[in-house]
Amino acid sequence: MARSRHRAIALLGALQQRLELVLSPSTLLELPNFFVLMIESRTWGYFTPTLRGFGTSASPSPPRLDADENGNRIAWW
Template identity: 45%
Template structure:
């Protein structure tokens, strides 16, 4: 499993592009492209939402690991995934055995102007991630309609887009 990040802060560690993703996700829900995530209230609502988000990150991890050989996986840059419904962050650092489940990452740097310091981040909603994993739309559409946004320097962004495309093509080949 990838590292699920519990940043200890007095304020939300959101992302400036989260609103863009939220609007795109709402439009996709209204159009019937994706299913909304259950946000029913109750005492255990937050815990259920968190577990659901972690499950979605684990599904993404399995898809990426299954689509990449060891060398290709190790060539990936470290990256974060932010699921906006409840600010669940996952951190992905490749090892020879898959993504490292024990790593404790630093907080993502959302504002560095130096590419070497800037974090690589895929921002999406859990609803959009699950729909994409189910093959309800392709990566091109996800990026075009801002259901997925990759916030990273150009080289790393291209690498992450190729990673997602390879994960997508593996599923399409099995269909």
């Protein structure tokens, strides 16, 4: 599980770098704050767009990993 989590963190970093590379600052700012959940490792990243890329100081509540009474995992914040 630790290896899977480490790999998920690396993939989240790669996703962040790629988005910052291909999106202009104005397009990046148009994105909403969002979570990316890596299901298999139960690892998540929270992305907050800023003029200089994604912010690193956000501290949101974690996303819901367990299904609700209807079997859904999607949580709206």
